[in-house]
Amino acid sequence: MKKERLFGLIAAGAAVSLVFAGCASSGPTQSASTEAGSTSSGSGNAVKNVSLITGSYGTPAAKVAMDMLIKKGEAAGIKITLQDTAFDYNKINSLMQDAASQKVDAIVVGFTTPELITLGTQAAFDAKVPVFGLDAGVQPVDQVTLNVTSDNPWFGKTSADELVRLMKGTEMRVLMIEHDPHPGVKLRTVAAREALKAAGVNIVNEVQIKSPASGRQEALDFVTNYLTSHPKGIDGVWAGWDDTAMGAALALKAAGLDIPVTTVDGTDEGIAAIKSGTSALKATCWQDWGTITDKLAAGMSDYFAGKKLDSNLIKVEGKLVTAENVADFSK
Amino acid sequence: MAMERPTEARGAGSPPVLTESVPNRRLGMGRVLRLSGTGIGLILLIGIFGALRPTVFLTVGNFVNILEQISILAIIAAVQTVVMVVGDLDMSVGSTASLGGALTAVLLMAGWSIPAAMLVALFVGALIGALNGLLVSYVKLSAFIATLASMTAVTGLAFIVTNGANIFGFTPDFKPLGQGRFLSVPVPVYIAVAVSLLIWALLRFTTIGRRWRAVGGNAEVARLSGIRVDRVRFIAFVIAGLGASLAGIILVSRLASATAQAGDSQMMLSIAAVFLGMTMSSYGGANIGGTLVGVAILGVLTNGLNIVGVNTYVQQVLTGGIIIAAVALSRLGSRRR
Numbered sequence: 001m002k003k004e005r006l007f008g009l010i011a012a013g014a015a016v017s018l019v020f021a022g023c024a025s026s027g028p029t030q031s032a033s034t035e036a037g038s039t040s041s042g043s044g045n046a047v048k049n050v051s052l053i054t055g056s057y058g059t060p061a062a063k064v065a066m067d068m069l070i071k072k073g074e075a076a077g078i079k080i081t082l083q084d085t086a087f088d089y090n091k092i093n094s095l096m097q098d099a100a101s102q103k104v105d106a107i108v109v110g111f112t113t114p115e116l117i118t119l120g121t122q123a124a125f126d127a128k129v130p131v132f133g134l135d136a137g138v139q140p141v142d143q144v145t146l147n148v149t150s151d152n153p154w155f156g157k158t159s160a161d162e163l164v165r166l167m168k169g170t171e172m173r174v175l176m177i178e179h180d181p182h183p184g185v186k187l188r189t190v191a192a193r194e195a196l197k198a199a200g201v202n203i204v205n206e207v208q209i210k211s212p213a214s215g216r217q218e219a220l221d222f223v224t225n226y227l228t229s230h231p232k233g234i235d236g237v238w239a240g241w242d243d244t245a246m247g248a249a250l251a252l253k254a255a256g257l258d259i260p261v262t263t264v265d266g267t268d269e270g271i272a273a274i275k276s277g278t279s280a281l282k283a284t285c286w287q288d289w290g291t292i293t294d295k296l297a298a299g300m301s302d303y304f305a306g307k308k309l310d311s312n313l314i315k316v317e318g319k320l321v322t323a324e325n326v327a328d329f330s331k
Numbered sequence: 332m333a334m335e336r337p338t339e340a341r342g343a344g345s346p347p348v349l350t351e352s353v354p355n356r357r358l359g360m361g362r363v364l365r366l367s368g369t370g371i372g373l374i375l376l377i378g379i380f381g382a383l384r385p386t387v388f389l390t391v392g393n394f395v396n397i398l399e400q401i402s403i404l405a406i407i408a409a410v411q412t413v414v415m416v417v418g419d420l421d422m423s424v425g426s427t428a429s430l431g432g433a434l435t436a437v438l439l440m441a442g443w444s445i446p447a448a449m450l451v452a453l454f455v456g457a458l459i460g461a462l463n464g465l466l467v468s469y470v471k472l473s474a475f476i477a478t479l480a481s482m483t484a485v486t487g488l489a490f491i492v493t494n495g496a497n498i499f500g501f502t503p504d505f506k507p508l509g510q511g512r513f514l515s516v517p518v519p520v521y522i523a524v525a526v527s528l529l530i531w532a533l534l535r536f537t538t539i540g541r542r543w544r545a546v547g548g549n550a551e552v553a554r555l556s557g558i559r560v561d562r563v564r565f566i567a568f569v570i571a572g573l574g575a576s577l578a579g580i581i582l583v584s585r586l587a588s589a590t591a592q593a594g595d596s597q598m599m600l601s602i603a604a605v606f607l608g609m610t611m612s613s614y615g616g617a618n619i620g621g622t623l624v625g626v627a628i629l630g631v632l633t634n635g636l637n638i639v640g641v642n643t644y645v646q647q648v649l650t651g652g653i654i655i656a657a658v659a660l661s662r663l664g665s666r667r668r
Contacts, residue, residue, distance in 0.1 A: 058592060063495045208643040213592030220586065221400050225637040228396055229387040243497065243590075250587065254510070269499045269588065 048078045048304055051099040052134075053092050053120075054110030056182070057084035059212055061241070061265045062111050062135075065289040069108070069134060072297040078304070080108065087212060089116050089181065096120025100127035106145075106300060113137040113183035114144070130303060134296055135184055140313040145303060148296040151315040152184050155264040155285040156191030158320050162283045163236045164199040166260040170235035172201045175226060177219050177239040177248060179209040185240040188264050192238055204234060209244055219247030227255050239263040242270035242284055249273065249280035266321055266329065275326045286329055287318045369610045369621065369657055373628050380635035387638055395516060401630035402519035403428075403578045403585070407597045408604040408622050409523075409530045410574030415605050415617035416534065417567045418547040419467060419474035423459065423482040424575040424601055428594030430489040431456045431576030436498040436589030445505055453576050459485055460572020464565035482598070489591035499588040509584025519581050526574060531619045533570075543567055547616060600629055603654050610661030628653070 050073065056062035066082060073080040085091040092112060099107050100123040107124050109117055114137045124131045125143045133147030141147070163174065174196055178189045196203060207222050209215045219239065226234070236259060237252070239245035245263035252259050259280060263270065266286025273279035295314050302309060321329050381389040407424050414421045431452040438448035459481060466477035511518040534540040542563045545553040554560045578597070583589045607628055608621025632653065636646045 057495060058490075058590075060495075060497045205640065210643060210647065211596060213590065214596045216586050216588065216590075217582070217593065221633070222637055224396055224400070225634050228390070228393045229384060229638040243588075246588065247586070267497065269497050272500065 046077075048105040048300075050078055050080045050106045050108055050132075050300070051095070051104045052080045052082045052108045052110060053085070053095045053099065054082070054112070054134075055085040055087050055089045055092055056111035057082065058086060059111075059182075059241070060243070060267045060269075061287060061289070064267075065134060065287075065293060066110055068289055068293040069296060072293050073300070076297055076301045078105075078297070078300060087181075089183070092117055093120040093123075096131075097123040100124040100129045103127065104129060105304070106130045106132055108132045108134055108296070108300075109136050110134040111136065111182075111184055113187070114139060114141045116183060132296060132300055135292070137183065138187060138313075138315060140311075142312075144312055146296065146299040146309055146312050146314070148292050148299065148314045148316065150184065150287045150292065151317050152187035152264075153191035154315075154317050155287070156188030156193075157195040159188070159262045159264050159283060159285050160192035160195035160238055161199070162320055162322065163238050163260060163262040164196065164201060166262070166282055167201075167236045172199070172236070173204045173234050174201050174236045174238055175223065175234045175248075176203055176206040177209060177222070177237065177244045178206055179212060179215070179240055179244075182212065182240075189240055196238065201236075204230070209240075212241075212243070215241070215244045216247035216250075219244040220251050223248045223251035224254070227251065227257070234259060237261040237280075241265045242267045242281075245270065245281050245284070246273065246279075252280040253278075266318065271321055271326060271329050274321060274323060275330055277323065283320060283322045285318050286321045288316050292316045368660060369607055369628070370624050372653075372657060373624055373631065376628065376631050376635065380631065380638065383635075383639050388635060393634065393638075395520075397627075397630045397634045398520045398523075399517040400634065401626050402517065402523040403582050403594075404597055404600050404604065404629065405523040405623060405626045406526045406578040406581070407575055407594075408601040408626050409527045409619060410571040411601040412605050412608070412617045412619050412622045413530060413534070413543065413567050414474070414571045415602075415609075416543045416547045417564050418550065419564065419567070420478065420602065421460075421463060421568065421571045421575075422475065422478040422598060423463060423485055424571055425595040425598030426482045426485040426489065426592075427456050427459050427572050427575035428579030428582060428597055429590070429592050430459070430485050430492065431579030432583035432593055433489045433492045433498065433579075433589045433591060435580045436501065436583050437492055439501045439505060440498060445502070449580055452580055453573055456572040456574075456576020456579075457569050458572070460569040460575075461565070463572065464568035467568065468561040468564040486592065486595070493589060493591045495591060497588050497590055501584075501587065505584050506587070507584075509581050509586070519585060522577075522581060526577070527619060527623055530570075534619060539563070539566060544616075548614075604629055606658050607654060610657055615661070628657075 052066060054066065057066060070080045070082065083095050085095065089112060092109060096107055096117060097120055107129055109131060121131055121143045130145040131143060133144050133149065135149045136147045138149060138151065138153060178185065180186045205226065209218050237248045239248055239261060242263055242265035245261050246269065249261050260282040261280045262283040264285040266284050270281060270284045273281040274284065299309055387393065407428060411421060411424055434455055435448045435452040438451060463478050463481055466472045467474045507518060509519060513521065534543065542558050545558055546560050546563050550560050579594045582594055586593065604625035605617050605622050607625030609615055609617055611621035611624060612618045632650050636649065
């Protein structure tokens, strides 16, 4: 028995060692600790250490944006270290408090809204650590140095207006797929709902996705079940982000229905679906992460260089992607 | 109440396996009701939803939908049953499903053939199961701790494999596995039935199945009777990892995309299904028939509540409440013996 236990320990230790050896990565790191203060680079300019804290790295669009920001930061002499709380938006506050006590050069919060991070923002303010925002709400907040954000209400309204256009001539009955715990999705949902109601749309049901991780499956199952109980009961589907829209589109295709789905995100997959012409997904709002991260990286550089920023909130609109212009967005 | 002495059962070529002693009682109406309570509950649920929406719920199309929607959970719950028969628990089945699907997707996009990609994913799933088995059986960690840790690590691996992105754009030949139909029944349903039958046959008719049950009944007695308890446990975890990975592969085909966490939600549901199924066992142990009833209950609940238009969050509360009620009633009934 003892030999077997020893063998088990050795085997487990070997496995763990191999895993660690295989973990050497040149990509963005997700470390639990940040390096405090600036460090010198080879050229003599101080490299700024910034904590990027988010709960949304697991969503494709957010990942694209944050990876872009990290690269642009690196080019500007800003070392950005990512910490992801895996959709736990409350934990962002704790990480902000940790970063503030470690006196990083700045904190960037990704994909939150101000009311979710009051504790962390206050801690950073007290520690005189500037807070920047990447898609962190659409209201200016005094304690935030600069927030560059997708104009989520614009996205919600634009995608809803496109759905209304696509449903012209029908009874305008819409199913909405939402996820209120995600701040950005909630903002666009509120705007979409207002736009749909203003256009006289009958919102027949609104479903909350339980977890973004299983959003596609939940949307697929929900729309399938809804169509079972209401076989010709909808004329359109609005979904809070591309992944759930793809789930809804799968359900509609399986049912053989030609019902449009519109959404927000503009991921590669969403755009490919629109381009194919065979998917129920007819439109998505492409988020201009390139412009957003350019402006944020530039704002951070200006701040570190001692320049005064004109505004602490910049909203960036995206573009509506439809079958007519999808070729402009395809790679 | 007369108690039987422990009996010996011997399969061909196997060491004597002591079966658990069970009270020799008549199968009274009360006991029948208690044992079949969960099954009756399923029928009641179908009856309630059928009464509320008869023309919608009680249709062949809807039942086929339910079967399709529970097929992946059925596979994961079936292999979870094996682990729980042995007296353990596997918290990593969901993340292993996610990794299996993610690995298949990445390999397909890299140009691998479907069989090769699936084989690699299945092998990795079995390897994760083996690691769990190693930690539980030989390093003597508690199954909860070991598989909780491996769940976290496997999720990380899934993120590494996918680079956090959605993987999509597979060859169309991969679609039939998750989206195809044969005789109007979705392919995943056939696979779930096949896996369930296989697990049932393993548990019922094979030596390893009897050993699993023996270890789950009383590991020390099983050890004293000559069963290599560690090896038996190890094999159970390997089966779990293999099955979870298969479920993940089917899920990716069904959703036409892979993400790092697509299968994670199945873990808690699989445990809930097995616990629901345990209420149907005379000795309160995990059993494949009961598990499938548990899976059916969860599927009927979700489908039915969606059809009658109950809010998602209220659905979660109701589902949790029904699971608690089912298991608690069964426990209370057992204590009265």
